[in-house]
Amino acid sequence: MDTTLSVLEMQQLYNRSKPVVWVVRIKHMVEEELVETFGTAFSVSRDGLLLTTAHFFPKTLYGLDVRRLDEPNFQSANVVYEKPKWDVLLLQVIDMNDCQYVGLNSSDSLSVGQTLLHIGHPNNFVGSFLTGKIAFECKGNIEIPTTNLTCKSYTPTALETTPEYRIMGDIWNRHVFVDPRSFTYEKNLHPFVPVIQMYGFICGEGCSGGPVFNFRGEVVGMVAMSANGYEIAIHVAILRETVRLFREQHSDDEDGKRKAIPDPKFQAGDSKKFKAHQADRKERKR
Incomplete structure (x- = not known):
């Protein structure tokens, strides 16, 4: 709680x-x-x-x-x-x-509105301590992606069926990659990588790779990118694996x-x- x-x-x-x-x-x-x-x-x-x-x-x-x-x-x-x-x-x-x-949190579950903490280096502001909240819950039961799928060929399904947790394919998918020359790295990410959608953080260049903590000081994710006004973190299940x-x-x-x-x-x-x-x-x- x-x-x-x-x-x-x-x-x-x-x-x-x-x-x-x-x-x-x-x-x-x-x-x-x-x-x-x-x-x-x-x-x-x-x-x-x-x-x-x-x-x-x-x-x-x-x-x-x-x-x-x-x-x-x-x-x-x-x-x-x-x-x-x-x-x-x-x-x-x-x-x-x-x-x-630091310890990696053993639980996969995260609640809407839960406060998270981050230490990173946004735009040379080294060691900044930031707070934010979870915008979409994670009910647990995370599946680790093992196939060779990539985001460039993935068709998102979240609007048809509300998922139990956010995935990379909700951000990067075939509808985003209109220009074949753009987003070279993002195209090759796996669409089923579990991610955390967060708001309230103001993460800038230099924060990527930084830990996201809960109030117990355990890592629940790792800052990866910004998307549509939100900050996105790789879920701790991927980090543990x-x-x-x-x-x-x-x-x-x-x-x-x-x-x-x-x-x-x-x-x-x-x-x-x-x-x-x-x-x-x-x-x-x-």
């Missing part, structure tokens, strides 16, 4: 939650220019496993590092697992063994510490080629 927290209780919850929230910094190429982009992630294990959104990451990275919200220094990290059709990705902080982390699949596929080493093995799908940019490319561009501008 939803209750109201006092200002002091909200401050205490923020203080408890801050150490699990991370700033993600990536360097990548945009129209032949090296740019830095910032996002949000949150830790779900003592050895520095971080959850964030997959759409934030280009396939070729020239730099990736992270810092905890309450610490000043950036640390190296690797992309170790991704589920692009679910818009979920896992990072591993290198040489981490004492990371504070992503972590389970990763742990199932990656065994610990002899010391009991998980190895930060980069995902081969994400390639590191060739620094020598990049420098040569930049030098050539400068020469051509003269």
Whole structure:
């Protein structure tokens, strides 16, 4: 049951939650220019496993590092697992063994009007503490999508039959993709990914990948996007399943510490080629 927290209780919850929230910094190429982009992630294990959104990451990275919200220094990290059709990705902080982390809520049910909390970095306002409410209930009984369906061919059915929870296909579907050149990433999302429709948050660029908490400080979702005036979060059922699949596929080493093995799908940019490319561009501008 939803209750109201006092200002002091909200401050205490923020203080408890801050150490699990991370700033993600990536360097990548945009129209032949090296740019830095910032996002949000949150830790779900003592050895520095971080959850964030997959759409934030280009396939070729020239730099990736992270810092905890309450610490000043950036640390190296690797992309170790991704589920692009679910818009979920896992990072591993290198040489981490004492990371504070948050629990993923074990219940799938969410009620209309329930208050949710978010810590993210909207438009460089790092560490903003936001509140919002649920606009459409989730009755539980979440089904994890396993087929190869994509949003680009999905026909929405919510107007014919009211669903038990929101799905990605309610947002992205064949009626939206009029221009075949647009929404390249969204077209390939799975339409049956469960999502949370929220209002009251003012999430901006930089909030993607940030945790959505209940009043107990448990994660119930992860901010992914805005749509039609609402904020949309990936449901915690998908987050739990992503972590389970990763742990199932990656065994610990002899010391009991998980190895930060980069995902081969994400390639590191060739620094020598990049420098040569930049030098050539400068020469051509003269």
